[in-house]
């Protein structure tokens with residue numbers, strides 16, 4: 001590949017991987033079984049990013065492994081309803097088209113593990129979306145670094161990634177025990193836990209892998225939201241959760257222990273509320289993208305009601321197809337809530353359109369505030385819906 005026998009794009013891709021491997025002292029390349037590429041929104045890529053993708057496609061680049069995309073800047077079929085400009089739509093579709101020409105499955109989601117891009121324990125993969133990376137390493141036990149958009153693409157084109165970081169046992173060792181005595185039930189509370197850990201580790205330069213104790217049970221939805229939060233507020237690519245994640249039992253809790261009390265959890269939750277519910281003009285659920293179970297519950301709560309605010313439901317297109325089949329979509333859309341499939345409230349170009357976001361997601365609060373300058377109100381999933389109907 002490096003010698004150019006597989007074409008120009010593959011040669012370029014391998015040059016990038018070799019440079020990366022040399023920089024991190026990798027001993028070899030590893031075959032990857034799955035890739036997830038981030039940096040898909042035209043809002044983030046711009047013309048320079050698009051030109052690079054185009055050059056790789058024109059140079060004959062074709063993916064060698066199962067590859068999906070992170071959310072794009074718009075719903076690919078329903079962008080007009082969401083107020084996206086035609087100019088943006090044209091540019092976004094050029095991005096999607098470049099990926100499609102390289103054989104990438106243009107399913108745009110941050111929960112690839114819910115829609116068929118599901119590696120198994122111990123597999124080496126190259127994923128880029130931070131919440132999905134954390135889920136893959138921690139909950140599934142697959143092995144990936146936090147790839148950037150370009151490094152994930154070149155891994156897909158070559159089917160290889162350099163052996164360093166979270167591909168190696170050494171990097172997966174826990175360095176701190178997080179002793180949780182707070183009670184956690186709802187997804188917003190699992191999000192607040194990620195931020196509470198971030199606050200406690202503030203000032204620690206090389207963030208250690210957390211070994212989390214004291215959580216008796218966590219379901220898929222709670223884990224996906226916690227992964228998004230700890231990735232955002234700690235920069236974590238993985239954690240262990242005693243009794244829950246698959247590699248936890250292979251480690252001992254580290255001596256350095258940090259407690260998270262009920263008061264810590266409540267203080268962190270409070271920090272993500274800087275507006276009153278009355279001021280909310282935008283509601284969004286689905287960060288990370290909603291599971292079909294969450295959509296079923298949403299349909300149950302919205303059935304026969306009308307929402308009073310702009311309300312986006314973000315999910316993956318295959319999940320939305322299941323919702324269509326089950327009749328959930330019809331119920332949800334009859335309420336006035338809108339599906340924003342293939343995208344999310346962070347990567348869509350909505351800066352300036354709204355002032356206050358209501359959500360159950362700690363990660364959405366962070367980016368709504370830092371990227372879009374919205375104020376935020378964080379509530380449990382059911383309360384978000386109740387508030388949207390008020």
Ligand code: F3S
Nearest residue numbers: 110131287288344346
């Ligand atoms: Fe997914 Fe967008 Fe949240 S990519 S994790 S819904 S910020």
